[in-house]
Amino acid sequence: MKPTQAALLIRACLVFLTVFFLGTLSSGVCKTQIMTDTELARVTGQGTTNLVVEGNTVRLFLDMHMETYGTLTSGKAGYWNRGIPDDPAFGWDMNWKNVVIGESYDTPLVIDGLVLAVEFTHDISAQDKSLARIIIGTNHMKGEISGDFASTTGAVNPEVLGLGGTDPLVMIRDDTLQDHSRLTMDGGFFLEVNLDGQSPERGVRALMGYPESAAVNMTFTGTDWWTQ
């Protein structure tokens, strides 16, 4: 039977809509593709970003890989009355100038895994708790940091400075690193902001070349804290 003009028009419209729909569907989402099962399985295989409570500490671990190259005119932190006898009362815990992060664009500073730990003064369930300290850093930093390290508080593994031995150089507003001008990192790097006003460890300090456990245990006067 020969179709009428109206029926032909309807069929043409159906074809139009079908092809239009398929054309749009097939390629219109190419910017926001859903990953295949295989691709997704690869992503989740080692992704271990997590947020956990450990004792009085909330610890966030971000499983990420970073490659950074850049410069910094000045980085300063912790200007308060440390009250050290025979020393001026006020000074910078950290005062790094003309810092170069990484060696070059093609040889950047590499960081694997970021740690943010927030420690409370006592029982995390207690309502009257308060913040004791904040630690941010990484267990795996590889590459160079150079600059004029005018003042540093904390501790550095002698390997970071190309020196022998394993015992850390402990510094309190110290310019020891100025003699070296270059940190060769292959391990942990952590910055701590200690907010416990009663603690002798209070202030801002850095730990270079040791893992997170050492950052948690670091003291100015103790021994073997870097091995625990």
Add this chain to the structure above:
Amino acid sequence: MCMRAKFLVLAACAAILVSIPFSAPGLEALSNRQLSRITAQSGLNLEAAQGLFYLSAVGVGFSDVGTVDPWGTPLGVDGYLHGDLGGIFTLDTEFALDIGNFLEPDPILVQDDAGGSIPVLRSLDHPLNHRPMLFLSQTEGGIQGDFRIADLTIWDHGAGAEEVLGDLSVSGLALSSTRLALFAPPGGTGIRILAGGVVVAETIRFSTLSPENDLLVSGLMLGSSFSGTPLPEDNLGNSPIDTRSWALENGSFNLGNPCYYNDILGVPDLEPTALPLSVDVAGDREVGPATCLVINAPMEGSLRIKSVSANGFDLGPMAIDGLRLYKNVIEFPGRGIGH
């Protein structure tokens, strides 16, 4: 060819032709012809002058522990954080939000090393120049607001219970000189972003039940550079730094280095080339999971904090001046290292 076949072929061709604009990559800029049909080459333009808006949410959280997604593969995100979110923001600004293909967008002015300004988006040989899809510029005024997350809560897997950490509040938050340009990279996937702005927060407070122990961050400023009492360069001080005079001097904190890429390539004679923030997906990584999100977030600017205190202990100011990251690649998830 019979009439019926002609109709069907014609319909199919018409459908294919009409579907072409829709089959372009998801964030493709419209052509002038397409744009002219819609808004006479102006794109979609939204403007806001003044207003007041209230932000509220029961909470925000993330966790996929104990859940199974349609693929049966948890994302490996093991955390839980939520709180009651609320705040009031005042919009006292002139915002222009344009969506379309801009031949002459407002330039993003960036400072070069000689102190001059370079209009990045007006450079005709700029590789991104012809493909901006969204351009947002805050011409004057600003957004001021306060917000608070009450009872910030974390799920303690060890204890099998929630722990209320405290309240987090931000007061006197102000955004100004905000600019955002969103692009599709020529011939590739992913997105490119150039953004800049000035951010000020009068106070950021984390509090529990003991107000005297609150963590108080005062006078946070994010911008290009600052004026006021200079920072001591040595440790010979006998008094705290008077940070009251600190103020933003000029410029914005920029995400995406606008013009220094040629410097690091060692070809300074070339015209400045933007190095935008990029977001891509890589599927062939050799170490760690093969597929990952790759963000390169070059940035430049400075950060000042007038005071950090807690538990009655005042740590004094903090300052990061003249930060310029040429390369800041972040792969997520990482390579399973550094736990």
